[in-house]
Amino acid sequence: MKKVYGSAEEALDGLLFDGMLIAAGGFGLCGIPELLIDAIVKAGTRDLTVASNNAGVDGFGLGKLLDTRQIKKMMSSYVGENAEFMRQYLSGELELEFNPQGTLAERMRAGGCGIPGFYTKTGVGTVVAEGKEHHDFDGETYILERGIVADLSIVKAWKADDTGNLVFRKTARNFNPPAAMCGKICVAEVEEIVPRGQLDGDHIHLPGIYVHRLIQGDHEKRIEQRTVRKREEA
Amino acid sequence: MPWDRNQMAERAAQELEDGMYVNLGIGIPTLVANYVGDKDITLQSENGMLGMGPFPFEGDEDPDLINAGKQTITELNRTAYFDSAQSFGMIRGGKIAAAILGAMEVAENGDLANWMIPGKLVKGMGGAMDLVAGVGRVIVVMDHTNKHGESKVLKQCTLPLTGTGVVDRIITNLGVLDVVPGGLKIVECAPGVTEDDLRAATEATIV
Numbered sequence: 001m002k003k004v005y006g007s008a009e010e011a012l013d014g015l016l017f018d019g020m021l022i023a024a025g026g027f028g029l030c031g032i033p034e035l036l037i038d039a040i041v042k043a044g045t046r047d048l049t050v051a052s053n054n055a056g057v058d059g060f061g062l063g064k065l066l067d068t069r070q071i072k073k074m075m076s077s078y079v080g081e082n083a084e085f086m087r088q089y090l091s092g093e094l095e096l097e098f099n100p101q102g103t104l105a106e107r108m109r110a111g112g113c114g115i116p117g118f119y120t121k122t123g124v125g126t127v128v129a130e131g132k133e134h135h136d137f138d139g140e141t142y143i144l145e146r147g148i149v150a151d152l153s154i155v156k157a158w159k160a161d162d163t164g165n166l167v168f169r170k171t172a173r174n175f176n177p178p179a180a181m182c183g184k185i186c187v188a189e190v191e192e193i194v195p196r197g198q199l200d201g202d203h204i205h206l207p208g209i210y211v212h213r214l215i216q217g218d219h220e221k222r223i224e225q226r227t228v229r230k231r232e233e234a
Numbered sequence: 235m236p237w238d239r240n241q242m243a244e245r246a247a248q249e250l251e252d253g254m255y256v257n258l259g260i261g262i263p264t265l266v267a268n269y270v271g272d273k274d275i276t277l278q279s280e281n282g283m284l285g286m287g288p289f290p291f292e293g294d295e296d297p298d299l300i301n302a303g304k305q306t307i308t309e310l311n312r313t314a315y316f317d318s319a320q321s322f323g324m325i326r327g328g329k330i331a332a333a334i335l336g337a338m339e340v341a342e343n344g345d346l347a348n349w350m351i352p353g354k355l356v357k358g359m360g361g362a363m364d365l366v367a368g369v370g371r372v373i374v375v376m377d378h379t380n381k382h383g384e385s386k387v388l389k390q391c392t393l394p395l396t397g398t399g400v401v402d403r404i405i406t407n408l409g410v411l412d413v414v415p416g417g418l419k420i421v422e423c424a425p426g427v428t429e430d431d432l433r434a435a436t437e438a439t440i441v
Binding site: 027028029030031053076077078079080081086089090096098100101102103104105106108109120121122123124125126127128158168169170171172173174175176177178205221222223224225226227228229230231 | 281283289294295301304305306307316318319322326353357361362368394396398399
């Protein structure tokens with residue numbers, strides 16, 4: 001079992017094709033697979049559909065793939081903070097499928113768990129429910145949402161062992177586990193790969209069964225909204 | 235004098251009870267955290283955290299530790315982290331006692347619109363649709379009127395909805411209103427605001 005690759009380009013070799021569906025982890029710019037995104041920009045793969053809560057910001061994260069027009073469609077819950085995204089969407093160059101955030105997360109989780117669809121109250125009576133099957137359970141109305149199975153998942157974790165067991169750090173976990181689970185193939189980038197035996201099996205957040213390829217690299221980890229308080233307020 | 239942003243947040247904080255797990259939205263709702271006082275409140279951030287702390291001191295910002303508004307924050311000694319699917323599992327599953335959210339429009343039947351203005355502003359619903367569908371109590375905090383002086387408390391929402399019949403209580407700069415059968419009921423007026431002032435600024439039916 002060889003999961004560790006030398007670079008993002010090597011780890012993605014043979015996995016990319018035009019028109020594919022990619023699930024990406026991250027929330028805002030927190031916990032995004034920035035190295036794998038850069039490698040996809042370099043590979044030039046086109047007509048991508050990307051399932052990701054956000055679309056990065058102008059010039060960083062998935063925003064880079066928008067700048068190069070490699071993305072045909074986004075499946076997201078929130079796209080503020082990205083002028084190029086807004087421009088492409090309003091001009092009709094980019095398709096956008098709005099998903100409530102929890103529905104998107106559950107669609108990924110379900111897809112990875114062999115659950116093709118599930119009912120949720122989220123979005124009932126809104127545009128999100130249009131065209132979807134409605135069903136009443138115990139006097140409440142729910143809509144049917146489909147699980148997502150992606151051609152490729154790209155995720156970011158803090159640490160991994162060489163078998164692909166992943167540990168995340170703080171709120172950088174976010175969409176990474178469900179995104180990883182829903183991919184036919186999952187490539188993870190981490191800050192540190194340690195030999196097997198170095199991670200406590202009780203502290204693994206995502207078992208290596210979900211992770212097929214792995215790279216270690218340096219991350220910029222850009223902060224989107226730097227908010228602080230002054231020390232004297234303590 | 236109508237309430238200012240901080241006074242609205244202070245009033246909203248009175249809605250919270252000891253032991254509650256609560257989700258605060260972006261904007262004025264975020265300020266509610268400054269007014270919980272001695273109450274034992276656990277704040278949920280839907281990007282995957284229970285037990286959200288205040289903003290970090292300068293120099294202590296951690297790019298791996300942000301709230302749902304993408305702002306840098308801190309953890310507490312009670313903090314727990316989890317992924318987005320579990321986060322919305324607890325929201326959808328009714329485990330969160332209350333959400334305090336901003337709004338563009340609220341209607342007298344409890345309909346809420348707060349995620350887009352067609353043709354103008356496309357931001358997305360984020361977690362708002364899940365929150366209003368799942369949490370125990372939905373409290374809206376917003377200005378009573380828009381910048382043109384038009385009521386945001388309406389008979390019917392005109393913008394795309396976030397949820398139908400989901401709002402329990404509305405706190406504005408002018409006062410507090412509850413969604414009840416047949417319309418809205420005035421609970422409280424801001425200091426110096428009369429019930430007549432409140433009615434005049436409200437398009438919705440007041441019962």
